[in-house]
Amino acid sequence: MKKNKIKFIASDLDGTLLLNGAQKVSEELIPLIKRLNDEGIIFCAASGRQYPNLRRLFGEVADELMYICENGSVIIYKDKLLDKTPMKVELGRDIIRTITGVEQCEVLVSGERTSYLKPKTESYLVRMRDIVRNDICLVDDLEHIEEDYVKISVYDPTGIENTQDYFLTAFEGRAQSCVSGKQWLDYTAQGVNKGSAIKTIQRLMGFEAEECIAFGDNFNDIEMFQSVGYPIVMRQAVDAVKANAAYETDRVENSLRKLIEKLQTEV
Structure with a gap:
């Protein structure tokens, strides 16, 4: 990856960022998100959870994240509504x-x-x-x-x-x-999911699929994998989910750290 080629990183929460039933993000994630911000890379929490619930997980960087909420129905960036797709x-x-x-x-x-x-x-x-x-x-x-x-x-x-x-x-x-x-x-x-939300973000922000990464672990992350150039699945995912991703990781934080290190060496 060339420096700043990646512009957007989306991650599922439960089973991906939050492992083994955890209800708060790891202490090491926050400084990694700050470093991504410094590189001009948007980090996005993508979940079925509601926006206020998601915000509480991210503490001091909560205002800097993008949020795909309610399985893709609501997209919020810097506390402002970017897009909403309600049902009839x-x-x-x-x-x-x-x-x-x-x-x-x-x-x-x-x-x-x-x-x-x-x-x-x-x-x-x-x-x-x-x-x-x-x-x-x-x-x-x-x-x-x-x-x-x-x-x-x-x-x-x-x-x-x-x-x-x-x-x-x-x-x-x-x-x-x-x-x-x-x-x-x-x-x-109908047609709304985390993947459709990523496509909306790409259209609104001018991102190409090849400039985007997505982390996930379950069947409701497959559309997200199909919307990005770098789909990364969690190692503990079932094979039917893994079949939809090109890359695999044990922890999101490890992959983010490797990306940041790579960006540093390319300065």
């Missing part, structure tokens, strides 16, 4: 009613920066407020919130494997759906 209102309402109709399942409705809940159980409220630590708003009617639906999620505390076949086919052809953890399944607007 009636589709969102259909999804909410369908999830609510399954007894053990809860609904999570995502706006641009807020999660909307009408919890069936106290344990779900506690989970979202105190464990996941989303910025939440309790409402009486999820079908009439005062902003766009950017993502709607199923939470199945018994395990999403018990209901995923139903939910994956319920809105096939109308909404994008993906399993996003042991208990979660997400819906976004």
